[in-house]
Every structure is written in structure tokens, then in C-alpha cells.
Amino acid sequence: MTARSLEAFPGLEAASLRAAALTAAAARDAVAARGRFSLALSGGATPARYFELLAAEDLPWDKVHVFWADERLVAPDSPDSNYRMARERLLSRAPIPEANVHPMRGAMWPGGVNGAGPSPDAPGASAPGAGQPVQEGRAIHADATDRSVQGEAAAGYEAVLRRFFGEGGIPAFDVVHLGLGGDGHTASLFPGQPALGERVRWVVPVFYAGASPPVPRLTLTLPVLNAACLVLFLASGADKAALARSAFSDDGGGYPAGLVRPAGKLVWLVGEA
Numbered sequence: 001m002t003a004r005s006l007e008a009f010p011g012l013e014a015a016s017l018r019a020a021a022l023t024a025a026a027a028r029d030a031v032a033a034r035g036r037f038s039l040a041l042s043g044g045a046t047p048a049r050y051f052e053l054l055a056a057e058d059l060p061w062d063k064v065h066v067f068w069a070d071e072r073l074v075a076p077d078s079p080d081s082n083y084r085m086a087r088e089r090l091l092s093r094a095p096i097p098e099a100n101v102h103p104m105r106g107a108m109w110p111g112g113v114n115g116a117g118p119s120p121d122a123p124g125a126s127a128p129g130a131g132q133p134v135q136e137g138r139a140i141h142a143d144a145t146d147r148s149v150q151g152e153a154a155a156g157y158e159a160v161l162r163r164f165f166g167e168g169g170i171p172a173f174d175v176v177h178l179g180l181g182g183d184g185h186t187a188s189l190f191p192g193q194p195a196l197g198e199r200v201r202w203v204v205p206v207f208y209a210g211a212s213p214p215v216p217r218l219t220l221t222l223p224v225l226n227a228a229c230l231v232l233f234l235a236s237g238a239d240k241a242a243l244a245r246s247a248f249s250d251d252g253g254g255y256p257a258g259l260v261r262p263a264g265k266l267v268w269l270v271g272e273a
Contacts, residue, residue, distance in 0.1 A: 002261045002262055002263070002264075002265070002266050003264075003265045003266070004248070004261070004265070004266035004267070004268075005266070005267050005268070006244065006245065006248045006267075006268040006270065007267065007268065007269050007270070008241070008270050008272055009269065009270065009271050009272065010271070010272060010273055011236070011271045011272070011273045012046065012049060012236040012271035012273075013049060013271070014271065015234060015235075015236065015269040015270060015271040016047075016049040016050040016053055016234070016271075017053060018269050019047075019050045019053075019054075019177070019232055019234050019269050020050055020053035020054040020056075020057060022175075022230070022232060022267065023039065023050075023054055023057075023175050023177070023232065024054065024057040024059055026174055026175050026229070026230050027039070027057075027059050027060075027064060027174070027175075028059065028060075030174040030229075031060050031063045035063060036063045036064075036065060037059075037060075037063060037064050037065065037174050037175075038065050038067065038164070038165075038171075038173045038174045038175075039064065039065070039066050039067065039173065039174065039175050039176075039177070040066075040067040040068060040069045040173045040175070040176045040177065040220065040228075041066060041067070041068055041069060041082070041086050041090075041177050042068075042069045042070060042082065042177055042178050042179045042186075042187060043068075043070070043071070043072070043081075043082025043085055043086070043179070044082075044085075044179045045085075046179055046234055046235065046236050047085075047089075047177060047179065047234055048085065048089050050177070050234055051085075051086060051089035051090035052089050052090070052093065054090060054094070055089070055090045055093035055094040056093075059094075061094050061095045061096050061097075062095070062096075062097055062100070064094075064096055064100060065100045065101075065102065065164065066086070066090075066091065066096060066100065066101050066102065067102045067160075067161070067173070068082055068083065068086075068102075068103060068104045069176055069177070069178060069187040069219065069220050069225070070082065070104070070187040070188040070189075070206075070217055070218060070219040070220065071083060071103070071104035071106070071188075071217060071218050072213065072215050072216075072217050073106030073107070073108070073150060073153065073205075073215060073216045073217060073218065074106065074108060074215055075108040075109070076103070076108075076109055080213050080215065082104075083103045083104070102160055102164070104153070104157050104203075104218045105153060105156065105157070106149075106150065106153050106216075106218070107146065107149045107150070107153065147205065147207065147216075150205035150207075150216050150218070151205055153205065153218055154201070154203045154204050154205045154218050155203075157203045157218060158201065158202045158203045161202055161203070161224075170202065170223050170224055170227040171202065171224060171227060172227045172228060172229060172263070172264075173224075173227070173228045173229065174228075174229050174230065175228070175229070175230045175231075175232060176220075176225055176228040176230070176231045176232070176262075177232050177234065178225070178231060178232070178233050178234075178257070178260065179233070179234060179235065180233060180235040180240055180243060180244055180247065180257050182239070182240075182243070183210070183255075184243060184246075184247060184253065184254070184255025184256055184257050184258070185255075185256050185257065186233070186256055186257040186260060187219045187220055187225065188206045188208075188211070188217040188218070188219035189206075189219055189221075189222065189256040189259075190206070190208045190210065190211060190256065191255070191256060193206065193208055195219060195221065196222065196256060196259065198221045198222070198223075199221075199222075199223055201221060202220065202221055202223070202224050203218055203219070203220060203221065203224075204218070204219060204221055205217070205218055206218070206219050222259055222260070225260050225262065226260060226261060226262045226263060227262065227263055228262045228263070228264055229262075229263075229264035229265070230262070230264050230265045230266075230267070231260055231262045231264070231265070231266050231267070232267050232269060233247075233257065233260075233266075233267070233268045233269065234269050235268070235269070235270050235271070236270070236271035236273075237271070237272075237273070238272065238273070240270070241270045241271075241272045243255070244257075244268055244270045245270075246258070247268075248268050
């Protein structure tokens with residue numbers, strides 16, 4: 001049975017401090033035990049302070065590997081990009097080697113969808129040009145609504161995970177950070193959508209008109225989230241606090257977030273104001 005807890009705080013700052021401390025402790029333990037630490041991040045505005053506080057931690061950053069739990073399939077410099085927010089608030093402030101950063105790439109990324117090449121703002125990386133992104137010598141159509149392209153992007157990110165974690169089974173991240181949407185979604189797992197029932201693939205594309213912003217996405221699936229050693233939910237505000245308590249309840253409140261019950265430990269951190 002999942003070891004789980006919900007910790008309430010007067011505001012987002014205190015909840016973010018706790019999230020950074022828990023992540024840092026898990027990183028030190030993972031590096032001591034296995035020589036590396038794997039962290040999957042989510043986006044939105046809520047984790048910005050958590051990322052800043054984590055960047056200030058004294059960690060063996062050369063052994064930290066950063067992945068994403070989900071991504072909006074937009075250009076990496078878009079205000080809607082989860083990668084961009086993490087780059088600004090965490091990756092640019094901590095000495096993480098660029099080779100240790102593993103973003104989810106869509107058709108609008110330079111270099112194509114399958115994760116080849118450095119991040120676009122890495123030293124020596126080229127910015128997107130006027131032409132089509134190119135992967136392995138062929139053009140990739142840059143239409144973000146092209147389902148075949150986004151299916152290829154999902155398969156490409158699963159290949160990234162297989163290279164890192166190996167083929168022995170579902171990847172077990174040391175820490176997965178998740179947020180909570182107003183409809184109870186987490187990562188890009190939305191109510192009533194097919195991705196909730198996926199049990200084989202590790203990464204799937206998501207096309208959901210009710211998403212905000214309404215753009216295609218990639219998301220880790222529930223089997224991957226539930227294989228994590230530690231899942232940290234970070235939520236803030238009175239409305240989200242009530243929603244968090246419902247998702248944390250025994251029946252999960254019927255929300256996608258309530259389906260996250262990892263094999264390891266689950267901690268909800270809620271800033272109530």
C-alpha cells in the first residue's frame with residue numbers, strides 16, 4: 001500500500017520550501033545509493049518558486065538528470081512551454097550538465113521530435129530556422145496538430161527513457177513532481193480521456209480541446225507515474241486545497257490526480273492561501 005501524506009502550509013512559499021527540501025534529500029540518497037538521481041518535472045506557474053529553491057540547494061548536480069512528466073507541444077521558447085519555465089527557474093541557476101537535461105520535444109523543436117541533439121539554448125545549439133525541423137536527414141512536418149508527428153514524438157521520448165532506465169521494466173523515477181489542475185487533472189492526464197486507461201505505453205500524445213492552452217501535449221502515463229519512488233504534488237490556493245484533499249481521499253475523488261498512487265511514497269504539499 002502506498003505510503004502517503006498530505007501536508008498543509010499557510011502559503012505557497014512554505015510548501016515550496018518543503019518540496020525543495022524533500023527533493024534535495026531524495027537526490028542525495030539516490031546518488032549515494034545508485035550514483036545518479038532522476039527527476040521528472042511538471043509545468044504551470046505554481047512550481048516556479050520550488051524550482052528556484054531547489055536550484056539553491058548544494059547537490060551533486062553533475063549526477064542529476066531532469067525529465068518532464070508532460071509538455072505542451074509548442075516551441076521551446078514559448079511562454080506556454082514547461083521546458084522554458086524550468087529552464088528559467090531551475091536549469092539556468094544550477095550547474096546541471098546539458099547532457100543531463102532530457103526535454104520532451106515536439107515538431108516545433110530544432111532537430112526534430114526524437115530527442116536528438118542539445119536543447120535549443122545549450123552552448124553550440126542552433127536556433128530554429130525558417131525551414132522545417134530535420135531529423136535523421138528528413139523533414140518533419142511542423143504542424144503541431146499532426147497526430148502522426150505527435151505519436152512519433154511520444155515514441156521518441158519513450159526511447160529516451162528506455163536508453164536511460166534500460167529495458168528491464170517500467171522506469172522508476174526517484175522523484176516525480178506533479179501539479180493539480182482545476183478539473184483534477186495532473187501532468188496531461190485529463191478527466192475522461194483515453195490516456196487514463198493506457199497500461200502499455202510509457203508516453204502518449206494528448207489531444208484534448210478542454211486543455212488550457214488547447215494545444216497537443218505529451219504525457220507520462222499512469223504506470224510510469226505510479227512506479228516512482230517519490231511523487232510530490234504541489235498545489236496552492238483555497239480552491240486547489242479543497243480539490244487536493246478530495247484527490248488525496250481513499251477514492252481519489254474521481255479525479256485523474258487521485259489515480260496517482262505510486263509504489264513508493266506519495267506526498268501532497270498544499271499551500272492553503
